[in-house]
Amino acid sequence: MAAMVQIQDLRKVYDGGFEALKGVNLDIEEGEILALLGPNGAGKTTLISTICGITLPSSGSVTVGGYDILADYRKTRGLIGLVPQEINLEPFEYVRNTVAFSRGLFGKPRNDGRVEEILKKLSLWDKRDSKIMELSGGMRRRVLIAKALSHDPRVLFLDEPTAGVDVELRRDMWDIVAQLKADGVTIILTTHYIEEAEAIADRVGVISKGELLLVEDKSTLMTRMGRKELRVDLQDPLTALPDSLSDFDLALAEDGLSVTYAYDTAAERTGIARLVGAFSAEGIVIRDLQTSQSSLEDIFVTLVHKTEDAA
Amino acid sequence: MNTQAVLSIYRFEMARFFRTLAQSFISPVISTSLYFVVFGAAIGSRIAEVEGVSYGAFIVPGLIMLSVMTQAISNASFGIYFPKFIGTIYELLSAPVNFLEIVLGYVGAAATKALFIGVVILATSALFVDLQIAHPLAMIAFMVLTCISFSLFGFIIGIWARNFEQLQLIPLLVVTPLVFLGGSFYSISMLPPLWQTVTLFNPVVYLVSGFRWSFFGLADVPVGLSLLAILGFTALCLGIIWWIFRTGWRIRG
Ligand SMILES: Nc1ncnc2c1ncn2[C@@H]1O[C@H](COP(=O)(O)OP(=O)(O)OP(=O)(O)O)[C@@H](O)[C@H]1O
Numbered sequence: 001m002a003a004m005v006q007i008q009d010l011r012k013v014y015d016g017g018f019e020a021l022k023g024v025n026l027d028i029e030e031g032e033i034l035a036l037l038g039p040n041g042a043g044k045t046t047l048i049s050t051i052c053g054i055t056l057p058s059s060g061s062v063t064v065g066g067y068d069i070l071a072d073y074r075k076t077r078g079l080i081g082l083v084p085q086e087i088n089l090e091p092f093e094y095v096r097n098t099v100a101f102s103r104g105l106f107g108k109p110r111n112d113g114r115v116e117e118i119l120k121k122l123s124l125w126d127k128r129d130s131k132i133m134e135l136s137g138g139m140r141r142r143v144l145i146a147k148a149l150s151h152d153p154r155v156l157f158l159d160e161p162t163a164g165v166d167v168e169l170r171r172d173m174w175d176i177v178a179q180l181k182a183d184g185v186t187i188i189l190t191t192h193y194i195e196e197a198e199a200i201a202d203r204v205g206v207i208s209k210g211e212l213l214l215v216e217d218k219s220t221l222m223t224r225m226g227r228k229e230l231r232v233d234l235q236d237p238l239t240a241l242p243d244s245l246s247d248f249d250l251a252l253a254e255d256g257l258s259v260t261y262a263y264d265t266a267a268e269r270t271g272i273a274r275l276v277g278a279f280s281a282e283g284i285v286i287r288d289l290q291t292s293q294s295s296l297e298d299i300f301v302t303l304v305h306k307t308e309d310a311a
Numbered sequence: 312m313n314t315q316a317v318l319s320i321y322r323f324e325m326a327r328f329f330r331t332l333a334q335s336f337i338s339p340v341i342s343t344s345l346y347f348v349v350f351g352a353a354i355g356s357r358i359a360e361v362e363g364v365s366y367g368a369f370i371v372p373g374l375i376m377l378s379v380m381t382q383a384i385s386n387a388s389f390g391i392y393f394p395k396f397i398g399t400i401y402e403l404l405s406a407p408v409n410f411l412e413i414v415l416g417y418v419g420a421a422a423t424k425a426l427f428i429g430v431v432i433l434a435t436s437a438l439f440v441d442l443q444i445a446h447p448l449a450m451i452a453f454m455v456l457t458c459i460s461f462s463l464f465g466f467i468i469g470i471w472a473r474n475f476e477q478l479q480l481i482p483l484l485v486v487t488p489l490v491f492l493g494g495s496f497y498s499i500s501m502l503p504p505l506w507q508t509v510t511l512f513n514p515v516v517y518l519v520s521g522f523r524w525s526f527f528g529l530a531d532v533p534v535g536l537s538l539l540a541i542l543g544f545t546a547l548c549l550g551i552i553w554w555i556f557r558t559g560w561r562i563r564g
């Protein structure tokens with residue numbers, strides 16, 4: 001089956017001449033959760049806005065469910081639900097009405113039962129007859145999600161859904177995302193929280209300065225890009241590392257009681273056995289060994305910096 | 312056709328109107344009454360009749376036109392400007408709707424409100440003066456067409472405006488003067504010849520004249536020309552809105 005969302009060489013130049021997307025290619029599979037990571041101004045919102053029809057692409061093409069977003073905009077937009085980054089809501093409107101309004105706007109006939117289900121799922125049922133301005137920030141964000149879900153979309157875009165949200169609501173949000181995924185909804189979310197991408201995404205895309213630097217399976221990404229560290233605890237403190245160990249990438253702790261060795265898991269040999277051998281040849285007694293893997297966050301920072309240095 | 316969307320927008324816009332129904336009703340009643348007191352008493356005592364019609368009755372069509380035009384513009388311009396201002400327009404832009412459906416919803420609601428005001432003023436006027444309507448169907452047609460075309464015009468202003476000042480600018484600087492100078496409160500034939508010619512460049516003259524004809528059978532310009540003018544204006548506004556949505560001007564970045 002073709003990808004649910006197919007983005008081909010998508011470029012966006014804003015009116016002022018700023019190129020916010022520089023030829024993005026991306027296929028998003030049906031039913032997956034894709035997390036887009038990237039620093040402020042990377043082009044995440046621009047990418048989403050273009051797919052949803054809020055901004056016009058300068059060139060390139062996008063299809064959703066096999067339909068072109070420009071030629072068949074009714075079909076593609078009907079498939080898409082969007083939770084925008086900013087909390088844009090009419091302050092005087094009532095919760096229930098605004099959700100029903102969204103449903104109608106997307107061409108679905110009135111269905112009070114469905115609206116009720118959605119409000120309950122998002123713990124907003126108690127607030128159904130409140131005005132938006134009477135809600136807290138977290139509740140408003142949930143109203144945005146309820147609006148986006150009101151027409152039962154097959155593709156859901158969540159633009160920083162957990163920005164400024166407390167831990168509990170973030171967990172709720174993750175649960176909601178998991179439920180939607182179970183229903184087969186394709187989900188694209190942007191976030192600045194790497195732990196979020198690690199926790200819920202199937203694939204991770206990294207975008208910076210309008211370019212998609214990589215898209216990969218979360219676990220592959222972490223093993224392929226991941227650097228591991230081996231910490232060697234010593235029996236007796238060392239004042240300096242012996243010269244014979246200089247071809248290893250080692251760092252001696254200040255107290256001289258441990259040495260960290262950084263190595264690449266992708267390399268053919270990790271060099272651990274050789275290192276241990278070199279230690280005993282020097283007569284250094286090893287007390288303990290432990291390894292740790294770098295997180296997505298480290299990977300992300302490395303990637304973005306690498307491209308910044310290259311530029 | 313996404314009828315659900317049209318109805319949703321229409322209902323949403325009308326809800327705002329119904330929330331302030333008393334206010335929407337009372338203000339035109341009061342302002343109409345004031346016009347009759349001021350214009351009717353002060354000027355009417357000097358001008359008894361215009362072309363055989365009592366001055367009080369003569370100004371009714373102009374009075375209705377003035378309110379209908381300004382109401383249509385302000386309702387429609389605010390209706391589309393507000394979502395732009397608070398950012399809820401994202402939803403409209405990402406919805407499976409075309410320009411016609413958006414226009415039907417917003418402009419339909421604005422025109423309905425303006426029509427309501429027009430009817431209220433007509434009814435209020437009937438309390439002050441003796442009114443006969445010579446061509447009721449033509450009267451309704453002119454009123455409805457004016458509501459629609461000026462709501463379309465207001466919609467364009469709402470999209471064009473980048474701030475609240477601009478939103479007020481066109482109605483204040485262009486529309487109100489044109490309406491006041493458009494023969495709302497006098498007959499063009501009362502002006503010196505040069506001004507009569509100048510006035511013919513004012514589009515509002517054609518609307519007021521046609522509308523007044525439907526009441527009294529009196530017109531400054533041929534009624535066919537009035538009809539043509541208002542249909543032309545409607546078509547022009549529709550064309551501009553179609554272009555706006557095609558190019559995304561000031562709405563789609
Ligand atoms: N309407 C606009 N006109 C001109 N430039 C714009 C416009 N919208 C965004 N940009 C620019 O495009 C770039 C990408 O913006 P975008 O909002 O897509 O970033 P983002 O990745 O969503 O950032 P953030 O994490 O801060 O939300 C930025 O440099 C921004 O200044």
Ligand SMILES: [Mg+2]
Nearest residue numbers: 044045046085
């Ligand atoms: Mg953004």
